[in-house]
Amino acid sequence: MALEISRLFPQNIQELPSLSGVRIATAEAGIKYKDRTDLLFIVFDKSASVAGVFTRSKCPSAPVEHCRISLPHGVARGVVVNSGNANAFTGRKGKQTVDTIICAAANALKVKKNEIFIASTGVIGEPMEASSIVNLLPSMAKTAKEGNWLEAAKAIMTTDTFPKLATRRFDCGGETITINGIAKGAGMIAPDMATMLSFVVSDAAISSQMLQSMLSEAVQESFNSITVDSDTSTSDTLMMFATGKESFPCITSKTDPRYEVFSKQLRALLHELALQVVCDGEGARHLIEVHVIGATTDNTAKIIALSIANSPLVKTAIAGEDANWGRVVMAVGKAGVEVDRDLLTIWFGEHRLAINGERDPEYCEEKIGAYMQNKHITIRVDIGLGTGKATVWSCDLTKEYVMINGDYRS
């Protein structure tokens, strides 16, 4: 099924700057798709620091299990990513497939097996053959070249309608540092297919421990604050690598002032990638931004915000361009955390629709109707109890979502 490009498509997709010593190759392995690339090999010419955040699913894929085991080694020399098959719920054979690919990549680069990382996205439960991938890796190791980020982003797409890339270049303690990132993911788990994947690389020198700390923090306000359909993939993978250019002394402590400089840029980059994922949410026609303030804690604020952002009735209302704040009340009520109905205030954009437990006396159907035609809808809820706050992003639930996910295999 050919998918139309999302109408929330960012206008500025372009090649990223190349990073020295980071070489990229893509190829057509024919795992599932025809006439497009489906295999990505990222090669680090020298040892890179590595950090990762993975799905919380209790049924993780074989590639996720491999990455979790290799991560403590703290060194990366290569990453193999394929689209078309998630190699998830594939039992012992799935693990063998991972081992075979890891071996081939390690041999091609003449590095250790636990320095190769792997991710797969696509159909769940279909046995995956290693051979077509394994056969391509040696030549890819040779032809991989600096740059090529746009091709990398394209090779890992599944039901994505556009490639997702972001970059930051900034001064970090007197040195110009670059962070490049790519991502894919159209549902939290796309039809049949799994997953949000993202790979981020910087030329800064950062110890694996500090890199993990930065990544774990930054993911909270980016990838862990977006939701397309509340479904969690078996394969979600976010990995970050730092190649460490020689002129940049390694960041090894949080007290290093560059830690916060770098972290801030990383947060912004992950946020940009995460929003691209939401904007390519299956069938999405509106980006929904939910702010919850005045909750008892930040944690309860996030629970309420996710309850709103995941509510099918809120999401279908936005799809219908209907400022149905009654459904927001419903979603706040079902979140199960402390709220007082009569203290709630609700805005859509700048329009206050409800206050003190009832409809705003100045509610104006016409004004709010015009606002709802925007592509980017902001819902703000003040719980009125404390200072806890959270923001999450989601997209609307459209007929197209159902068609993409219901008709995919037919």
Add this chain to the structure above:
Amino acid sequence: MALEISRLFPQNIQELPSLSGVRIATAEAGIKYKDRTDLLFIVFDKSASVAGVFTRSKCPSAPVEHCRISLPHGVARGVVVNSGNANAFTGRKGKQTVDTIICAAANALKVKKNEIFIASTGVIGEPMEASSIVNLLPSMAKTAKEGNWLEAAKAIMTTDTFPKLATRRFDCGGETITINGIAKGAGMIAPDMATMLSFVVSDAAISSQMLQSMLSEAVQESFNSITVDSDTSTSDTLMMFATGKESFPCITSKTDPRYEVFSKQLRALLHELALQVVCDGEGARHLIEVHVIGATTDNTAKIIALSIANSPLVKTAIAGEDANWGRVVMAVGKAGVEVDRDLLTIWFGEHRLAINGERDPEYCEEKIGAYMQNKHITIRVDIGLGTGKATVWSCDLTKEYVMINGDYRS
């Protein structure tokens, strides 16, 4: 918007037997709808025992708050139900509306105010006028007659496409006892409109305390085991009344052998009503029955079963008649409770699709494809860890659901 009658429509909708001393009147109050009844008044000629189970929403409607306060009194003489406006999130005015209606009903019947119960279903957040209801109650109190259950079920419909009724007649300790029930509800919360409502009446004599105990137990395996869209209404109300015919000594203890006889029939009746609600789920084309066995506890089994039943990706797959068991794995994994991927077994109907953490070696796409065309799809998952089990019912997620909920106000 005129809705087509659900294709899961039960074939046997019919009038229920009348109950002595239980009189019913319906009327057109014009609260929102034109040319249909939207007001129901149930009158108990003598004091009835009463029990109730209400929404867990932290933003309950004004009618729910009234019922919660009156319930401990343990006596019911009348129930007023309207459709078209939920009187939810309507602040102080909403409470005044409830008080005015309660007063009028109590005056019409010459009973105490805390012997009148009330429920409202419809738009959230719209102020609701009491006058049209209040004006009708005195004449309804006079014209109310025994029987009339089908009319009662019709008056409380919102986006329901068929009225929901069930009855049981059985021997209970040598006496023939009847239980009648009506329900409405098309989403857990219908578009704009709220709610699952159900009212059950028996001519048995049962103390309010025992009635509450029976109802609270029976609701677990019926209304608390169904889900249409995971959204919880501000107004969900299930109330039960026992009028106590003279020839039937009152059940006042769980050790009374009739307690279990009655409870069993009540469970069956509530189950039948609950399935009618699911079968009228907005846009539903398939009834989905999810069995989870082998979980560590019954509670974790229910968490897993609800994770499957609420997953948009599972629900869209069923809509597309796609035996996408990979999404079931995903939903099991995201439930967050203890599972071992490599011990999972998954069946659709009698077809085992996955075992030991991978696709069943005898998986046959053709056979399972034929099964998926049934209207009633059973998903069974064996977690393989213990003896915990649970069953929940849901319906598929279709384009029609999105249209009903997205286009409703336009």
